[in-house]
Amino acid sequence: xxxxxxxxxxxxxxxxxxxxxxxxxxxxxxxxxxxxxxxxxxxxxxxxxxxxxxxxxxxxxxxxxxxxxxxxxxxxxxxxxxxxxxxxxxxxxxxxxxxxxxxxxxxxxxxxxxxxxxxxxxxxxx
Numbered sequence: 587x588x589x590x591x592x593x594x595x596x597x598x599x600x601x602x603x604x605x606x607x608x609x610x611x612x613x614x615x616x617x618x619x620x621x622x623x624x625x626x627x628x629x630x631x632x633x634x635x636x637x638x639x640x641x642x643x644x645x646x647x648x649x650x651x652x653x654x655x656x657x658x659x660x661x662x663x664x665x666x667x668x669x670x671x672x673x674x675x676x677x678x679x680x681x682x683x684x685x686x687x688x689x690x691x692x693x694x695x696x697x698x699x700x701x702x703x704x705x706x707x708x709x710x711x712x
Contacts, residue, residue: 588612588684588701595680595706598672602710606667608682608703616640619687620658620665623696624678624708633694634680635667639687647694650676672710679705 594606608620621636635656636645644656655668665682683699692698 588618590682590684590701590703592680592682592703592706595708597709597711600672600674600710600712602672603668603670604672604708606669606680606682606706606708608665608667610663610665610684612663612684615663616660617687618684619689619693620656621683621685621693621696621699622656622665622667622680623683624676624680625705626678629678631681631696633696636693637665645693669708672708674710674712677708677710679707681705 589611591609592606598604616639619638622634623631624634625631633647634650635654637656637658641658653671658665682703684701685699689698
């Protein structure tokens with residue numbers, strides 16, 4: 587069982603930055619790929635970014651490429667999402683998710699992730 591706890595959300599002005607953290611309570615964190623998803627009110631959940639167990643490969647939604655950076659620290663059992671140049675349309679609840687790294691494909695499909703955090707709210711004002 588993997589428990590995930592997000593933190594770091596908040597209110598920021600457009601153009602600002604935030605760093606989200608996702609702390610995992612599992613001894614074998616390095617066996618899991620990590621993903622970030624978001625859901626805005628009235629919209630479906632959407633993929634944001636994913637990272638393999640080693641951090642050697644990362645994947646991003648087109649809407650955040652060049653602005654967001656996903657990373658991880660396996661020694662701290664934590665994944666991060668650095669968000670720069672934030673836009674009002676980035677406003678959403680952000681969720682981190684974990685899945686066994688061996689699955690290897692469909693990084694953007696939420697159904698392929700086994701464990702989810704409770705979410706952290708990010709609000710970007712114009």
